[in-house]
Amino acid sequence: MRMFRNDYSEGAAPQILQALIDSNAEQCVGYTEGDPHCEHARELIRNACGRDDVDVEFCIGGTSANIVGVTGLLRDWEGVICTPDAHINAHETGAIAACGRTVLPTRDTDGFVSVEEAERVWRVQTSTGRHMTLPAAIYISNTTELGGVWTAQRFDALCDWADDHNLPVYVDGARLGSALTSEENDLSLAHIAQRASAFTIGGTKCGLLFGEAMVIAHPRLKESFGYLIKERGGLMAKGRLLGVQFETAFSGGLYWKLAQHANQCACALRDALVSIGLKPYGSSSSNQQFFVMDNAMAEKVEEALGCERWLELDDKHRVMRFVCSWATTMADVTEAVSYIASL
Amino acid sequence: MRMFRNDYSEGAAPQILQALIDSNAEQCVGYTEGDPHCEHARELIRNACGRDDVDVEFCIGGTSANIVGVTGLLRDWEGVICTPDAHINAHETGAIAACGRTVLPTRDTDGFVSVEEAERVWRVQTSTGRHMTLPAAIYISNTTELGGVWTAQRFDALCDWADDHNLPVYVDGARLGSALTSEENDLSLAHIAQRASAFTIGGTKCGLLFGEAMVIAHPRLKESFGYLIKERGGLMAKGRLLGVQFETAFSGGLYWKLAQHANQCACALRDALVSIGLKPYGSSSSNQQFFVMDNAMAEKVEEALGCERWLELDDKHRVMRFVCSWATTMADVTEAVSYIASL
């Protein structure tokens, strides 16, 4: 049976792989600094964003992108507001602190930074002047860690608040494809590009072998990105690999098709599991689905389908995560549901 | 009227100042490296601790001490468990992150790290291996930020848990004098020295012009302290100033007398304010007292007595802090109480 462990268990989508094969014999300058593939990918992404005044850069992976993108917005004594479950707070081994900056978690529990909590953190942190870390950026991810999708209303409300406080908004788009093609979504890439100071377009979890593009509107990050990506060890020597993959992904809408496919599989899985009586944890229309199970079922699902334990709800129940990807098929979904139904 | 703003609003206790005057004409080697005053202070503190196998070092201030003491216990990817209101989390401008390490706050709201919360943080942080910051030390302060005093039972319970998890315990003793001379206290300096991996003995807030002593039992910190204190900018050129002050403070029990006096004034103030109907916030037997007041009274108290607003309880009430020191007199207390009673 196919694993539903995560979306980076897979290789590359065939079109991406083919592009790597086709370009393999070329000689290119390194470091994403002017090879034709990177330049073409930049142009395609700028077009998709509807802005030609943004910088488009390439990173080898999500943590590396977050390190450069977030710390490049912050001075030494500044911090970034995010949810407690934010990847930068909970799953990157203190990478922001390793660069000397502080993560300032809100108390939001649903994966979305709320205006109320952002405001609360802001007030606390600015209450005693220089004795506390100064909030200087907001980090959100779309989709959230729990598969949530930012609506335009929610996003704009946070961006409005951020503008009022002169805080840049950084969007971790490791699963941006899934977010923007979900049935709930009403945000466009152009809208995000208009309001976010910087955001990533995740490749690793959406059909590429690896790589994230970063769209940068903020002047400070434009200045800092080039140096930081090198200094922090994230600059790829054969930079064209990133260019080749992203130009392919952004030609003919491939990126969005791959993402939408994963969503469709995930939603089919969700609906089928609900129909056999399983209880979803939260509500997701993206490629990650979370379900409550008793421990016995959870263990079988973990073993047979590679699902990760997301949370221990109580002594007897766990939340299990199912992730679909470009490589998942509807047949895989059917097989998984049958298996679970048989337990 | 005397201000009750804080315990570092004052100069040095007369005996400390006299010792600085008396030794002023001496020539000494620098950097706390072997001058007779530092050596003597080391000996006195080791004796007071009942251990001759600990290192005793000197720091210029509390934040500098915490930077060296906490980060010297941690490797790059490690973090320190503490309460949310811990000085290192809330009032040192991200100083631990500035050294690349992570602060891991519990959810304790009373200023004490509880075993339950330490255990919870530990479990979360070790649940996904290297993808999360590894807890590698515990930071507590005695007294706590809210003036709380660690009992032997509470302290030992945490130390037992820490031992089981092989975690060093670091005690920020900026107000250790106040803690160990409070009426609630049943801990001895020797007991702390026996169980803590490192702790500070605060001078700034207990009658010295400035300076903290650090008692170090942990091998890693013994190795790292000497280099870190220099690298982090905390090594004093005229190191003998620290030696002179601490040898005076630890001769004839001066340090404890100064602390006890501050406690007595603070408890007298507390009892008097309670007797006129004011409501304490929490319970403190140390030199910091917290009282709930309506906004109008709070503003007058802030202006007349220099008290700091500690918390906004609701729209109409605030928590105000009163701090007594070696320099406060019972007459000061009486005058302050009369003033407040008149409001």
Added chain:
Amino acid sequence: MRMFRNDYSEGAAPQILQALIDSNAEQCVGYTEGDPHCEHARELIRNACGRDDVDVEFCIGGTSANIVGVTGLLRDWEGVICTPDAHINAHETGAIAACGRTVLPTRDTDGFVSVEEAERVWRVQTSTGRHMTLPAAIYISNTTELGGVWTAQRFDALCDWADDHNLPVYVDGARLGSALTSEENDLSLAHIAQRASAFTIGGTKCGLLFGEAMVIAHPRLKESFGYLIKERGGLMAKGRLLGVQFETAFSGGLYWKLAQHANQCACALRDALVSIGLKPYGSSSSNQQFFVMDNAMAEKVEEALGCERWLELDDKHRVMRFVCSWATTMADVTEAVSYIASL
């Protein structure tokens, strides 16, 4: 004409690319944590090293590897001895300092750390105790930045000195393949594995799409690598990509064949250029060759063959670098020489 710009201008060797194609449809766990390809590659590399007590890990690129490998050997106040032209000193944008550690360059001008200079740096840095950065590791690269190859005698002499001073030796093997297959070489992989505390086996510059393997013998780095690679943004989500490439490279000696081929092209180029009267700069038997040219010729060679200016010798002469790779052919060499001869 083929560019001789560098060895990362190329794609992957066909066998490597094929292995990526062949494994593309597999599902694997992520992060190099136990997928069969990484495990197999680890086994092959351990065998090639003749040690089963070393850890074998994988990095996305050279700077990332150096960040983790070098800083993982150092405590906060420690530094690494290397040549002034060392990659970590001259071409990585202060990446070691960005992790809080210090680079301690010798005065060696030929790319090799000499015992004399290592000793001199050691003496200076340990002359005033904690007031100076403590040397705690040695960084060398094989080949050196100038294409030099470490002989067993030279390597052992430095390792002996390092052992006497209890300093780990870290070998940056970005071009280790080229070094160990050069005509001058008398070192074995097993010999390096026996004496180095850690070293990398470069893939990017030797036929892989990307990636470096790191062989770790030093206990401190064994402990720190797993966390540091994540914290510093260098842990690859689809870790199996590194495993697939390295298992292919270390099956049937492919890695060494690719490297040897590059050397042969480079030496043929060298000999041909010497025979037409050009003057080599330094002496190299590896895949990088350096030649002195007048400015006019240098500019043409830069334009036509993509060669990099390495050094401005004087107002009229430059040192130009020629780099061959697995993709260079003898026909490419002949064509390049003919072109240069025609100038």
Added chain:
Amino acid sequence: MRMFRNDYSEGAAPQILQALIDSNAEQCVGYTEGDPHCEHARELIRNACGRDDVDVEFCIGGTSANIVGVTGLLRDWEGVICTPDAHINAHETGAIAACGRTVLPTRDTDGFVSVEEAERVWRVQTSTGRHMTLPAAIYISNTTELGGVWTAQRFDALCDWADDHNLPVYVDGARLGSALTSEENDLSLAHIAQRASAFTIGGTKCGLLFGEAMVIAHPRLKESFGYLIKERGGLMAKGRLLGVQFETAFSGGLYWKLAQHANQCACALRDALVSIGLKPYGSSSSNQQFFVMDNAMAEKVEEALGCERWLELDDKHRVMRFVCSWATTMADVTEAVSYIASL
């Protein structure tokens, strides 16, 4: 006999100590944030500088000041040009690297950053774009480590070059008093304040118990200082101690008188030692003097007068340092010379 070991072997000048005694009973707000002594000292220093648009801040010591002053001028990937013997490069245990920034030493051997060397470092470091640390500040010290005094011509030449390259100049004035009162000096405090982006006025080595003032003209450092001084552990709780000392030092020219006295003693010592046939090392008109001695004499001088070995010239000769301070008397000088003459 009086030691000539260094200028921080002494206590405070009597006037400074008296001011501390006189103000000891006052209650003041903390952290240099608005107490009357700090405000008064700021005003006096601004007046002495002839600029009212500079910020004047206070630091606890020289390394702490350099950490904040230098790294506050630099972004993460930037570096500071200085001489190899600069305090930040050679005697502060990698403090700049500990904040993630890079020190870029020139090859100047006389303690002065030359335009030629600054230009050379600049060219090298900007030759390959983001692959190298970007020079973004220049650090000089006046007096230099070897007691050298910057002339107006030399200083202006460097500042002109720095202006052309848009580089701020930071002056470490740990011994600025000695520099500006030396017989060679033709620089005024106002001149330095006009051209330097930031500079310190050293108290520790010029009659204070401790403390350095920093004059800040650069907008970036104005913004960053307040937060950095706290984050790096250098903010003094009883900030008024710094205010009291500096207002005394800058009242009635005391600071300059103390410095000049030390210079006069040092020059008398210098002339007397030359007259008995000893050879100076370099040329100094400030409070540090360096003399070449054979090893036997050097050891006696080290033991009897506390002089530090500065350099081992060859197997038989050393350079020894003699330092005079506000506390040295002409009688001390005479006694020391007699002793040396007797050897």
